[in-house]
Amino acid sequence: MTAIARRQGPRRVTALLAAAAVLVTAPALLVTTARPTPVLAAPSSPGDEGGTKKLRDALEAASKGHVEASARLQNSKKRQVRLGTQLKEVEERITVLTEEVGVIAAESYRTGRLTPVSALLNSASPDAFLERAAGLDMIAQRNDRQLRLLGESLDQAARAKAAIDAEVKEQARQVAVIARKKKDAEKALAAVGGNPTGGFISANSPLAKSAPRNSDGSWPRESCTINDPTTSGCITPRTLHALRQAEANGYRRHTSCHRSGGGGEHPKGRACDFSAAAGGFKNESATGGDRSYGDAVASFYVKNAGRLGVMYVIWYRKIWMPGTGWRSYSGGGSPAADHTNHVHLSML
Template sequence: MTSIVALVTAIALLFGGSSPAAAQNAPDEGDSKSLRDVLEAASKGHIEAKAKLDNSKKRQGELTAQFDSVQARLTSLTAEVGVMAAESYRLGRLTSVTLLLNSASPENMLERAAGLEVMAQREGRNLQALAEAHEQAARAKAAIDNEVREQEKQVTIMARKKQDAQRALAAVSAGPSGGVVSANSAAANPAPRNSDGSWPSESCNVDDPTTSGCITPRTLHAMNQAKAAGFTKFVSCFRNGGSGEHPKGRACDFSAEAGGFKDRAATGDDRTYGNNLAGYYVNNADRLGVLYVIWFRQIWMPGVGWSSYNGGGSAAGDHTNHVHLSML
């Protein structure tokens, strides 16, 4: 029985299958908990600020359209009130005395009185509408100003989070790098967001198909989207203990080789596979909720871009044998 289990496991590893037993082969990436925590906080802060910035810009656009509409109505009402004022000035304001003196007959007096009432009502409605339009315009303008201030606030937060990330990366990075570019990446189906564009909080409550642990729904979605795009080599996500997002069910390691994690740097088609997969997740970061990507001595973070990465010299630590994906 033991030999059968061993044979099944070997076959699964040989053909790139992801099974609960595969969790034992997840690489030790060697990062410190403090580094991972800072990277997580910096990336998450940037992503949340960007979502608020995008939502504010959308709201500003809606308010601007509303303001323009009110301004057009103000122009029209101002013109109408101006015409009525000019007419009143030209003919003179009718009073009850002038109405009686200028009436040739009782019938004529009643007719003029009715006309006077209609004019007064019309003038009153226009003046009231004009006043309301002025108030609406003022409210819309104040709301637009508030959105501009909100955008300035979020831009400041994004800049601060970028500095946090750069300070944290200083321990493992020599600075910006050329990165990985994959111009032909397929567009992933977006992961669900809240109505305001922010990312919903998720817990590790979905069975991880690559281990016996759990992952978040967003992590599962990101993995399945990559598989649908043709990235079907060996994957391992949940990992007990250690630092970073693996124990939280928010990270996956994608081997560059089909048979599992090898203690060697990827070359040839395997390296191309890793390049394309890393590029896929970077290009779809905003759709999927990607926190950061590490591959072949380089790390990508939103707001920072690609930076060099020194993981200690091993294939696992330098991530030259696998692509690391961390999720919100």
């Protein structure tokens, strides 16, 4: 062995050890195909959730406003139904009481408006006197009671009608809010070419179990308090419920929810990205079975938006929101930005 070989020996050993370390720590690099398709940890394009911060804020405000107004509208309609039932019952009671009061009035007219004094003076005997006195007392009590009940029922009917009128006005206000929020969303989406388009909807999508709501039908305010099973971060309870419902219905490919960097819903624990490919996020648009899988995930969340509290879904250059339906969407040209390699879910 020459001096040069002896000097190069340690260098060769060091190089071999470094190469071995690369092979151990990066097995994905051993896979070779005709066209490399690296698997990404998660979509990392700055615009991968919903474009600019201004657009994301506008979409969030429009979607939340629509959902909240819709809940208030439905609650108002329910109250109107209850008030209508109460009004019907009161009106039926008024009809009966009016007839009874009419009979009493007719009897009084027929007897010549018999007064208590004349009735008692015309008594033929002490016993008749007592009977007439008792009868007069009963008639007076009955008249007072029936008239009081009739008056109370008329007041109740008036209040019920006023309350129904108020609910009708409330519904008109909420319908106006829904229309305004839809226009806000359309205006925001117009900046990214958000024209109405066909989308991913399937009647065969499974039904999810509903997430908990407040007693008035609104969604509880939630923060990032639950450990995210897909990352080391946190998510909201409602986001976890939506994730678990997808898994329960067979959508179990790689998913990433919380991300600490960037804007949008991921750092808040209110968003998840569902890889179209089975092995993870690939830097290429999904085709074939992978695209069908993405279609199915998007359809599942659209069908169950009201049950789960979905704010919007983005998939394959399209975005869905309550009130607007599917609209075209362009995020910047890359598979991550255009959401052609993953389905994005944002939660309320």
